[in-house]
Amino acid sequence: MKIDCVGAGPASLYLAVLAKLQDPAHEVTVHERHAAGTNYGWGVTYWPDLLDDLHRHDTESAQAIEEHSVSWQGGFAHVGQRTTAHDGDPGHAISRHQLRTVLAQRARSLDVRLSYGREIASSTDLPDADLVVAGDGAHSRLRTEHATHFGTHVSSGANRFIWLGTSRVLTAFTFAFAQTEHGWIWCYAYGFSPRRSTCVVECSATTWAALGFDRLDHDATLRLLETLFADLLDGHELLGRTDIDSHAQWQAFPTVTNTTWSYGNLTLIGDAAHTTHYSIGAGTTLALRDAMSLAGALRSATAPAQLPAALTAYERDRKQALLPVQSAARHSAQWYENLPRYMSLEPHQMFALLGQRHSPLLPHLPPQLYYHLDQAVSRLQTLRRLKQRLGPRLARTLQRRQQAGREA
Template sequence: MKIDCVGGGPASLYLAVLAKLREPAHEVTVHERHAEGTSYGWGVTYWPDLLADLHAHDPESARLIEEQSVCWRGGFAYVGDRTTAHDGDPGHAIGRHRLRTILADRARSLGVRLEFGREIGGRADLPDADLVVAGDGAHSGLRTEHAAEFGTRVTTGANRFIWLGTTRVFTAFTFAFVETGHGWIWCYAYGFSDEHSTCVVECSATTWSALGFDRLGHAEALRLLEELFSDLLEGHELLGRKDIESHAQWQAFPTVTNAAWSHGNLALIGDAAHTTHYSIGAGTTLALRDAMSLARAVGSVAGPRELPAALAAYEQERRRALLPVQSAARHSAQWYENLPRYMALAPHQMFALLGQRHSPLLPYVPPQLYFHVDQALGRLQPLRRLKQSLGPRLARTLQSRRTPGR
């Protein structure tokens, strides 16, 4: 097959790798509009279950990704001058540029053709191919060209956010909430290398405009944010994007859904197909799993007649897997959009409900009541596990005492 992937992000590159591993005779090309070596964003997060899947699909690239990632466990929350810690599952992070470089080098070594610095504005810019994959992000040009056929729907969140870097290296996933005269502003921060961390700043649209971010220039905005988060940053600077044509921008998060993920021989992957709010840290993981699923679905396709069924199978598999993640992302975004509701709690209580933000019940139960009920249920869990382990044993003991002759 001849496969053309538009967009040089992790989804397209990993699909190219897996397609060539499954069938070396495939002619695979990845088109990226930026020059080679450029990348936007800072670090991306993932969890151990993804690493296991990467090792199962391509041990070579998985080994490099694991070696060049950092690992943390648990996290901290700073609420004003108060701090609380939380012990949680281990997580991993890697620089987005480093991840793309690993996958691009691996793809090239397998015979994938990588074309940089060429804009693909629509299907007319592509040569004929058996399969065209739109991996060109949430604002996909290929998807937009056929928005009616895909049934694309884009809704934007109420808050504003900006994706930044910092020279302070965080060794755990860290939240910081700062109260200003115009409302709360907060950030999510995590290290992804020995030199840098990601720092995503978010606030309500009202706070954003009242603080002047709708009018400040990029450098001025960074200086104001450094002042607001001075305790967290400990003298380190915030960094905007420098390696492509524009600075990091304040945005309202676009939630992208599509009624169909394919149209003819054009298939959507990653953020072009779906987006999930950044607060759950799943975007890159979902994109890579899309690539695994699509590579598996088209791996046995012998000709164009079999392609529609393969694309339908890919879509069905990924939609089913996405349902709980998309639900969690919606509730997570809503938690932050209603942040003032939780900020009167003690920090350890607020952080506990931060961990429960995926719950569909939380918005409808008073926060204090939810916290105490959740704590009570948590204390019942060890008793339930003990009952489950001892129950069969106790039943056998009682039965033996009732049996005559024993």
């Protein structure tokens, strides 16, 4: 089978790897509009369960990804001059460029053809292929070409954000909230290599404009943000992209959904098919799992005539898996869009609700009430676990004492 993937992101590259592993006879080509070696983006996060899945599908690339990743446990929240810590689940991060490099090298080793520096703006730009996979991102040109068929819907978030790096190396996932005369501005930051961390800054559109970010160029934006987050950065600088002009890359997050993911022999993958708000850190994981699912579905397509059924199975599998993630992402984005509602809480309370931001109940209850209810439920769960662990042991102890009393 001849498979052409457009966009050399993690989804396309990993699909190419898995397709060749399943059948070395597949002719697989990955097309990328940027030149080979182009470095853009900072770090991406993932969690231990993804690493387990990667090892199950291809141990060689999984080991390389793990070797180039950093790990952390728990996190910190800085609210003004106050700080609170949280013992959360372990997480991992890797440079997006390094992830793509690892997957590209693995693909080449399996005789995948990588074509760089050529724009695929339309399906007519592609040679004949049995399957065309649009992995060209949230603004996919191949998807846009057939947007009516796909039922594409794009909605923009209310807040503004910018994706940056910093030379400060953070060893835990860190949140920082700074209050200005024009409202709150905050960032999510985490290390992704021994020398760099990612720093995503977000604020309301009103605060963004009032602080002048709608008028500042890229360098001036970085300098102002360094002032606002001076405590977090601890003397280190913020780093912007070097492949852009002087315009600062602020965005409103685009949530992309599609009614259907396939059109003839064209199918969507990764951000071209769906996006989830960056605040839950799931984008790369979902893209790689799309590739796992599509590769699995293609096992049953030994001839082009069997492709429609395989693509239907792939879409059904991934849409089902996406339901809880999309719900969590939607509520997480709304939590940040309503951030002032929670900032009067004590830092440890606010951080606790930050961890609960995926809950559909949280927007409908007073924050203090929700916090105390959540704490009460946690205590009950702890008591229940304690009872399950100690109950049988306590019963045996009492039984032995009763038996000893009768014998006496």
